[in-house]
Amino acid sequence: MMPRTLALAGALGLFVLVGGCTDSTAPAATNDTTFDIDLRWVGTKPTGTVATAFDAAAARIEEIILNDLQAAKVGSKEAPFDLTKCSASMTGTSALDEIVDDLVIYAKVEAIDGVGKTLGSAGPCLTRVTGGLTVVGIMRFDSADLTDLANKGRLNAVVLHEMLHIVGVGTLWRRRGILADSGLATVRVTGPLAATACVSDHGGTTACQGGAVPAENCLDLDAALTCGVGTIDSHWKESVFQGELMTGYLQTNNPLSKMTLQSLADLGYIVRLTTAEPYTVPTPPVAIGAGAMGASLRAASEELIVLGAPMAPRFVVDELGRTTPIRYR
Numbered sequence: 233m234m235p236r237t238l239a240l241a242g243a244l245g246l247f248v249l250v251g252g253c254t255d256s257t258a259p260a261a262t263n264d265t266t267f268d269i270d271l272r273w274v275g276t277k278p279t280g281t282v283a284t285a286f287d288a289a290a291a292r293i294e295e296i297i298l299n300d301l302q303a304a305k306v307g308s309k310e311a312p313f314d315l316t317k318c319s320a321s322m323t324g325t326s327a328l329d330e331i332v333d334d335l336v337i338y339a340k341v342e343a344i345d346g347v348g349k350t351l352g353s354a355g356p357c358l359t360r361v362t363g364g365l366t367v368v369g370i371m372r373f374d375s376a377d378l379t380d381l382a383n384k385g386r387l388n389a390v391v392l393h394e395m396l397h398i399v400g401v402g403t404l405w406r407r408r409g410i411l412a413d414s415g416l417a418t419v420r421v422t423g424p425l426a427a428t429a430c431v432s433d434h435g436g437t438t439a440c441q442g443g444a445v446p447a448e449n450c451l452d453l454d455a456a457l458t459c460g461v462g463t464i465d466s467h468w469k470e471s472v473f474q475g476e477l478m479t480g481y482l483q484t485n486n487p488l489s490k491m492t493l494q495s496l497a498d499l500g501y502i503v504r505l506t507t508a509e510p511y512t513v514p515t516p517p518v519a520i521g522a523g524a525m526g527a528s529l530r531a532a533s534e535e536l537i538v539l540g541a542p543m544a545p546r547f548v549v550d551e552l553g554r555t556t557p558i559r560y561r
C-alpha cells in the first residue's frame with residue numbers, strides 16, 4: 233500500500249455548507265448533561281458506509297465521554313469566526329457566531345488524489361480557554377481512499393482514530409502539559425491515568441515504566457513508512473503498542489484500549505471505562521533499533537494503513553467568543 237501523508241492545504245474549491253449554516257439567528261445550544269458531537273458536512277455529504285462510519289465514530293465517542301462540557305461561545309455578531317483560518321478546505325462555510333455544546337466537527341470528503349498518497353487529516357481548530365478542550369474540529373478526507381478503506385473493512389477504525397485526534401488524543405497533549413521530551417527520542421505522555429492503565433490493564437510494565445506512555449519518535453520505523461512530523465509526538469509508539477488504535481499505523485485489529493480512554497481523562501474528560509476494548513501490550517517488545525519495526529510492518533503490509541497527520545489546535549476561544557491564535561515555537 234502506498235504510504236499516505238498529510239496534505240491538508242490541498243486543492244480548493246467552492247463548497248456549500250450542508251446542515252450546519254450558522255449565523256446570529258442560530259439558536260443557542262441546549263444545556264444538557266451529556267457530551268454531544270454536532271457533525272456538520274461541508275460540501276456533498278457522503279452516502280452509505282462512509283457516512284455511517286462518521287456517525288458511528290461520533291456515537292462511539294459520545295458513549296465514551298460522560299461529561300457535558302461548559303458551553304462555549306464562538307465568534308460574535310461583530311466578529312464571526314472564519315473557519316478557513318484553521319483550514320483552507322473550509323472555504324464556503326458560514327462564519328461562526330454561536331454557542332457550542334459540546335463539540336462541533338466539520339467534515340469534508342472530496343476527491344483529492346485517488347487511492348493512496350493523501351488520505352487527509354483531522355484535528356482541533358478551536359479550544360476552550362478554560363480547560364483547554366476542543367470546541368470545533370475539522371476533518372478532511374479523500375473520497376477515493378475512504379471508499380477503498382470501506383471495501384477493505386477498515387474505514388470505521390480510521391474514522392474513529394481521526395475523530396479521537398479532534399477530541400484531543402495526540403493533539404492536546406502538548407497544550408495540556410502532559411507531553412514530555414517533545415521531539416526527542418524519549419518523548420512520552422505523562423498523564424498518570426493512562427500510564428497506570430498501560431501497566432495495570434494492558435501488561436505494559438516494561439513499556440510504561442516510570443509513569444509515562446511512550447509516544448512515537450519514528451526511531452524504530454523504516455523510512456518507507458513515511459514516519460515524520462505528523463506522526464511523531466502525536467501517537468502512541470508503534471514499535472511498543474502496535475495494534476492499538478492510536479498508534480500512527482493501523483494493523484488488522486485495532487482495539488481502543490483503556491489506556492487511550494484514560495488519556496482522555498488525563499486531558500480533563502470524564503470517561504466510561506467499560507467501553508474500552510481488550511488489549512495487551514505485545515511481548516516480548518519489538519527490538520529497539522533503526523528499521524526494526526519496519527521489517528515487521530512490511531511483513532504485514534497488506535493490512536497496514538498509514539494514517540494522515542493530525543492537525544494541532546490553531547486558536548483558543550475565550551468566554552466572550554474571541555479567538556487568539558496559538559503560537560508554537
Ligand SMILES: [Zn+2]
Nearest residue numbers: 480539540542
Ligand atoms: Zn493519527
